[in-house]
Amino acid sequence: MTTKKILNFLDRRDLADGPCLVVDLEIVRKTYRALQRSLPQTRIHYAVKANPAPEILELLVGLGASFDVASVAEVNMVLEAGAAACDISYGNTIKKERDIAQAYRMGVRQFAVDCPAEVEKIARAAPGSQVFCRLLTDGAGAEWPLSRKFGCDPYVAICVMHLARQRGLDPCGLSFHVGSQQTDPAAWQRSLEQAAKVVQTLADEGVLIRCLNLGGGFPARYLSDVPGPGDYGREIRRALRAHFGNALPDTVIEPGRGLVGNAGTIRSEVVLISSKSPGDPLQWVYLDIGKFGGLAETMDEAIRYPLTTRYGNTATVPYILAGPTCDSADVLYEQRPCRLPHNLQIGDDVLIEGTGAYTSTYASVGFNGFGPLAVHVV
Ligand SMILES: *Cc1c(COP(=O)(O)O)cnc(C)c1O
Numbered sequence: 001m002t003t004k005k006i007l008n009f010l011d012r013r014d015l016a017d018g019p020c021l022v023v024d025l026e027i028v029r030k031t032y033r034a035l036q037r038s039l040p041q042t043r044i045h046y047a048v049k050a051n052p053a054p055e056i057l058e059l060l061v062g063l064g065a066s067f068d069v070a071s072v073a074e075v076n077m078v079l080e081a082g083a084a085a086c087d088i089s090y091g092n093t094i095k096k097e098r099d100i101a102q103a104y105r106m107g108v109r110q111f112a113v114d115c116p117a118e119v120e121k122i123a124r125a126a127p128g129s130q131v132f133c134r135l136l137t138d139g140a141g142a143e144w145p146l147s148r149k150f151g152c153d154p155y156v157a158i159c160v161m162h163l164a165r166q167r168g169l170d171p172c173g174l175s176f177h178v179g180s181q182q183t184d185p186a187a188w189q190r191s192l193e194q195a196a197k198v199v200q201t202l203a204d205e206g207v208l209i210r211c212l213n214l215g216g217g218f219p220a221r222y223l224s225d226v227p228g229p230g231d232y233g234r235e236i237r238r239a240l241r242a243h244f245g246n247a248l249p250d251t252v253i254e255p256g257r258g259l260v261g262n263a264g265t266i267r268s269e270v271v272l273i274s275s276k277s278p279g280d281p282l283q284w285v286y287l288d289i290g291k292f293g294g295l296a297e298t299m300d301e302a303i304r305y306p307l308t309t310r311y312g313n314t315a316t317v318p319y320i321l322a323g324p325t326c327d328s329a330d331v332l333y334e335q336r337p338c339r340l341p342h343n344l345q346i347g348d349d350v351l352i353e354g355t356g357a358y359t360s361t362y363a364s365v366g367f368n369g370f371g372p373l374a375v376h377v378v
Contacts, residue, residue: 006024010267015349019294020266020373020375020376021265022267023356024264025377027356028259029059031262032060033063037230038230039237039251043251043252044259045089046065046067046068048070049070050257057078057081058082067087069090069091071099072099072102075106085108085109088103089110091213093112093113097125098125100125100126103126104125111126111129112131112132114134116163120167128168130173132173132175133152133160133161133164133171133173135157139179141183141184142181142187143181143182143219144181144303151177158205161207173212174195176191176195178215181219186239187217188214192214193243196244213251214251216258219258219261220258220262221261222354223304257358259357260356261357265355266352267352268350269349273286273345282337284320289324290330291323291330291332293324301335304338305354307321309344310348311344315343316342317342321334324370360373
């Protein structure tokens with residue numbers, strides 16, 4: 001959503017200064033509150049990788065959020081924003097042992113794992129810490145699925161939790177992630193059913209799981225409508241009741257995209273409009289930002305950002321959209337072209353909406369000499 005505050009900021013900024021992302025903190029605050037209302041008993045850990053701008057982290061510290069991080073650098077950012085180390089969970093299942101040790105020295109005591117080798121590292125480098133075992137999910141219904149890279153099957157999870165206890169760790173919880181931009185609020189249902197079985201088996205064997213981390217997946221609104229936080233809250237609470245009855249564990253969610261995606265808009269400039277041959281039905285539009293400037297999630301045309309121009313949304317025609325770099329992979333929408341005004345001109349600005357998450361951190365440091373994406377928080 002491009003708010004008045006964002007537009008006012010852009011009015012004062014020169015288009016010649018290059019593409020930039022502008023984030024409206026008020027939207028982050030409102031979305032945080034909406035997520036809180038939808039799951040009032042659940043703690044919110046912000047997935048820092050979505051957008052680690054210091055102003056966002058500081059706002060969330062003020063709102064009482066906790067944080068999910070994936071590296072020591074992210075631990076540092078969150079601590080610098082004023083968070084307490086005990087409110088940080090190290091959710092990446094792939095960590096160097098020396099990074100685990102460093103995070104432990106900085107006070108982090110919650111770590112995610114999905115295999116015995118990672119438990120052994122944590123036992124050596126972060127003795128006594130809380131361990132969350134991540135379960136594999138199929139990612140069905142997600143527009144940015146997480147494949148089989150993270151998580152393990154229930155049998156491995158049970159072994160992992162027993163091993164954690166043998167090594168003096170606290171086998172505290174299970175986690176899963178139903179896939180990013182998960183457009184089906186019922187997706188949590190299957191994972192919770194599976195988690196409940198693991199919890200039951202472990203309870204029978206004397207290991208009590210106290211906490212479930214329900215991951216991220218809450219969507220941003222891009223081109224098509226998505227259900228709201230209330231719908232997700234209802235479905236998740238229903239699934240929790242169905243599978244845990246009155247023995248509800250503590251719960252945590254880890255929103256990234258759903259919390260900050262709609263708080264940001266990128267302004268870019270049309271560099272070139274051209275055709276490959278006289279009879280081509282589609283023209284190409286080249287912007288001054290592409291896959292390497294922060295729009296990496298257009299990979300496979302997975303995420304489809306809304307585009308707006310000063311001409312409004314009437315009289316649009318399809319265009320192939322591409323970025324400015326000399327890499328042929330830097331094409332944003334070609335299989336499914338995007339619609340822009342028929343009278344779009346070179347030099348016009350194009351607003352790319354819903355770009356508050358997974359853009360600034362994905363920008364390359366300078367491919368072809370195009371610098372990282374400028375970020376402004378208003
Ligand atoms: C990326 C990530 C998230 C956030 O996912 P979204 O789909 O952006 O909400 C949450 N938890 C973990 C462990 C992650 O890696």
